Amino acid sequence: MAPIRTRFAPSPTGFLHLGNIRTALFAWLAARSTGGSFVLRIEDTDQGRYVPESEAAILETLNWLELTWDEGPEVGGPHGPYIQSLRLDLYTESARRLVDSAAAYWCTCAPERLTEMRVEQQRLHQPPRYDRRCLARQDEVAAERAAGMPAVLRLHMPEGATEWDDAVHGTIRYENADIDDQVLLKSDGFPTYHLAVVVDDHAMEITHVIRSDEWIPSTPSTSPSTRRSAGSHLSSATCPRCWTRPGRSSPSGAARAPSSSTPKMDTCPVRWSTPWRCWGGRAERSRRSSAGRSSSPPSRWTGSSPHPRSSTARRLDSLNGLHIRRMETEDLVAALEFHLPGTSIDARRQLVPLLRERMVTLHDAGPSPPL
Numbered sequence: 001m002a003p004i005r006t007r008f009a010p011s012p013t014g015f016l017h018l019g020n021i022r023t024a025l026f027a028w029l030a031a032r033s034t035g036g037s038f039v040l041r042i043e044d045t046d047q048g049r050y051v052p053e054s055e056a057a058i059l060e061t062l063n064w065l066e067l068t069w070d071e072g073p074e075v076g077g078p079h080g081p082y083i084q085s086l087r088l089d090l091y092t093e094s095a096r097r098l099v100d101s102a103a104a105y106w107c108t109c110a111p112e113r114l115t116e117m118r119v120e121q122q123r124l125h126q127p128p129r130y131d132r133r134c135l136a137r138q139d140e141v142a143a144e145r146a147a148g149m150p151a152v153l154r155l156h157m158p159e160g161a162t163e164w165d166d167a168v169h170g171t172i173r174y175e176n177a178d179i180d181d182q183v184l185l186k187s188d189g190f191p192t193y194h195l196a197v198v199v200d201d202h203a204m205e206i207t208h209v210i211r212s213d214e215w216i217p218s219t220p221s222t223s224p225s226t227r228r229s230a231g232s233h234l235s236s237a238t239c240p241r242c243w244t245r246p247g248r249s250s251p252s253g254a255a256r257a258p259s260s261s262t263p264k265m266d267t268c269p270v271r272w273s274t275p276w277r278c279w280g281g282r283a284e285r286s287r288r289s290s291a292g293r294s295s296s297p298p299s300r301w302t303g304s305s306p307h308p309r310s311s312t313a314r315r316l317d318s319l320n321g322l323h324i325r326r327m328e329t330e331d332l333v334a335a336l337e338f339h340l341p342g343t344s345i346d347a348r349r350q351l352v353p354l355l356r357e358r359m360v361t362l363h364d365a366g367p368s369p370p371l
Helices: 020-034 052-064 088-100 113-121 133-146 195-201 213-230 260-266 269-277 285-289 313-326 329-335 345-358
Strands: 005-008 035-042 102-106 152-155 161-164 170-175 181-183 210-211 235-239 242-244 309-311
Touching: 005 020, 005 210, 020 035, 020 210, 020 329, 088 102, 088 181, 088 195, 102 133, 133 329, 161 213, 170 213, 181 195, 210 213, 313 345, 329 345
Parallel strands: 005 035, 210 235, 242 309
Antiparallel strands: 102 152, 152 181, 161 170
């Protein structure tokens, strides 16, 4: 198989959870299995939800998991910058091309009018979508924009249907008449996901997009602009969602990866990466017990299951304990230095046989808290 280029593109609106890690792991494995490239891109165009400290936490967590990237923040690369807020000129130019080709149009409808429109649609039991009022009045809209009126750029969804082949779900089809004219460029000049992801995937020469299946409904809103502005189509593999029980299949129900140094010192990276390497597809149970010894990548996606995956904190702890018991003695001796302060290497070597079998986390090797 020819080398492929995959990407992991988190938004710095919070800390990574297990669903994010699973997506990053699969993209990383797919790139490594073909001798390709794994690209890290920070999608920070949603300035209203931006959390400054989360950007550094994302990089720290990926480094801790040893999911190293070939291009991206801190390492650079030929397709930078790899932070979307530093790429606004590219999105503006792409927006201009979309307008010139009639693939997008400007809209000056005030938020109040849009709210009234949606209320009326709800009253009539109609699907919520923009009514294209501004599409037929582009000359007036141009004059309003020239006068300083705020405007957004909307995708002009074409007639027909959008259909694509997904490596996990097979053929997926949406009727374009059911898809809203999504906003591509906001009034503050920042792009939305629907525009930025297309521009960046094309500019960064991404060949395969691996992501959670919650993004399937948004694909029709990006496919038309992909064809018109980039002239290319990406291969996709949308993986089932995962969450911790009890909980729903959403980021709010997913376990969050450790975001500070202390939890990371307590657990092993394999505790977070092993479950999603095994639970992403129809893997044999024997692989679950041996996972962690190998990072062999999946050779194909046809064996992947489209059904959601779930886990529990106890299950993750069990995997962490299993990994500790299989660690090489010298690796465990080094890992316990933080939890057994003041002990020598020789002392920890003598303690490891006594501690190994009862440890679930590395913290268990330390002194018990007072009652």
